[in-house]
Amino acid sequence: MITTGITIGIDIGGTNIVAALVSSDGQVLARHTIATEAQRGPQSGMQRIGDLVETLLRETEKSRVSGIGIGCTGPLDSERGRIQNPYTLPTWDDVPLVEALEARFGLRAYLIHDCAAAALGEHWVGAGRGARHMIYITIGTGIGAGFILDGRLHRGLGLLSGEVGHTVIDLNGPACYCGARGCWEMFAAAPAIARRAAERAPADSLLLRLANRQRDAISARLVRQAADAGDPLANTIMDETAFYLGVGIANLMNIFAPEVVVIGGGVALSWDRFAPIATQTIHARSGMMPFARMKIVQASLGLNAGVTGAARGLLMLRAADEA
Numbered sequence: 001m002i003t004t005g006i007t008i009g010i011d012i013g014g015t016n017i018v019a020a021l022v023s024s025d026g027q028v029l030a031r032h033t034i035a036t037e038a039q040r041g042p043q044s045g046m047q048r049i050g051d052l053v054e055t056l057l058r059e060t061e062k063s064r065v066s067g068i069g070i071g072c073t074g075p076l077d078s079e080r081g082r083i084q085n086p087y088t089l090p091t092w093d094d095v096p097l098v099e100a101l102e103a104r105f106g107l108r109a110y111l112i113h114d115c116a117a118a119a120l121g122e123h124w125v126g127a128g129r130g131a132r133h134m135i136y137i138t139i140g141t142g143i144g145a146g147f148i149l150d151g152r153l154h155r156g157l158g159l160l161s162g163e164v165g166h167t168v169i170d171l172n173g174p175a176c177y178c179g180a181r182g183c184w185e186m187f188a189a190a191p192a193i194a195r196r197a198a199e200r201a202p203a204d205s206l207l208l209r210l211a212n213r214q215r216d217a218i219s220a221r222l223v224r225q226a227a228d229a230g231d232p233l234a235n236t237i238m239d240e241t242a243f244y245l246g247v248g249i250a251n252l253m254n255i256f257a258p259e260v261v262v263i264g265g266g267v268a269l270s271w272d273r274f275a276p277i278a279t280q281t282i283h284a285r286s287g288m289m290p291f292a293r294m295k296i297v298q299a300s301l302g303l304n305a306g307v308t309g310a311a312r313g314l315l316m317l318r319a320a321d322e323a
Ligand SMILES: [Zn+2]
Pocket: 165, 166, 176, 177, 178, 179, 180, 183, 185
């Protein structure tokens, strides 16, 4: 039985929902995962998330639980506690999750974007610990970010973090689903890496052989694998991606002057491969910044970043309530 002050943190992604008991010093004490299966509908989703909470409550004393923090893949309405993401959570349009959990458990609940949650987690007990100014960037299917400025999570209009993936790095670049052209995401996110490789892979290349000669089976992960095995085009694509990552990161560093930039998400797992060119690119483009005093590091909490940060968000909300 866990008896210290704890918070429930929930991380909702397109594939899995993770829920955890998080201690007042940011440790994950217990964790459970279920498949998201959003297509089963919002009622089923809210019921199953509630059941997860119930499972966790059986592992502690409810009187010790300060509330439920939820990080979720967006778009969301954080102000109203509603998930509005039928894009990656099919059928979940205007789902009142905060209201449902508060009614079922009588606990305060709070909903934030998954990038903001991960930023809070990495800042609290992860790679950005102790930093006053930190940028968290997640690079995966898309590119997102959360900003800790002067120790606080930046929340813009509608409590939004900003859409860094849709800052333009090439005025004449490929059209983006957001309506603009040449967005950062169109160059450096996983689908962009796969697309550029698929367009250019020579017919007899190792990369195409690894993809069973099907261009649409080329993924960012396969590009990394082929690059490691010596495929020339895959290595060119990795080098280009490192450059594009560097350009986007330099832009953010020039805007926010962070102490630490924390890089997370699936593409960031290849940061060791990207770092030399990316760092050189950033250095070359941040001449007006004290680059030597800025750190760029990989995220360190892995699967726990979302649940930890969601719990942190709830604690900060409660502190603000009491102030
Ligand atoms: Zn865009």
